[in-house]
Amino acid sequence: MLFDVRTVIGGLFVVYGLIVTGVGLFDSGAELTKAQGVRINLWMGLGMLVVGLSMLLWRRLNPPPPKPADPADPQD
Numbered sequence: 001m002l003f004d005v006r007t008v009i010g011g012l013f014v015v016y017g018l019i020v021t022g023v024g025l026f027d028s029g030a031e032l033t034k035a036q037g038v039r040i041n042l043w044m045g046l047g048m049l050v051v052g053l054s055m056l057l058w059r060r061l062n063p064p065p066p067k068p069a070d071p072a073d074p075q076d
Helices: 005-025 029-034 040-061
Strands: none
Touching (some): 005 040
C-alpha cells in the first residue's frame, strides 16, 4: 500500500487531541481564570479529535489507488 500522509496527520491529531482533552478535563481554577472561564484545552482537544478522525475517515472512504504493475518487474 502506498504511503498516505492523511494517516500520519490524522493519527497525530488524534493522539494530541486525546492529550489536550485530558488536560482540559482537569484544568485548575487558576487556569480557568487565565482563560476567562473558558475550558480552552478541552475545546481545542475536542476540535483536534474531530480533525484527526475526519482525516482518518477520509482516508478510509477514499483510499489511494493501488500501485500500477511494472512490466519490467517479472512476477512468478
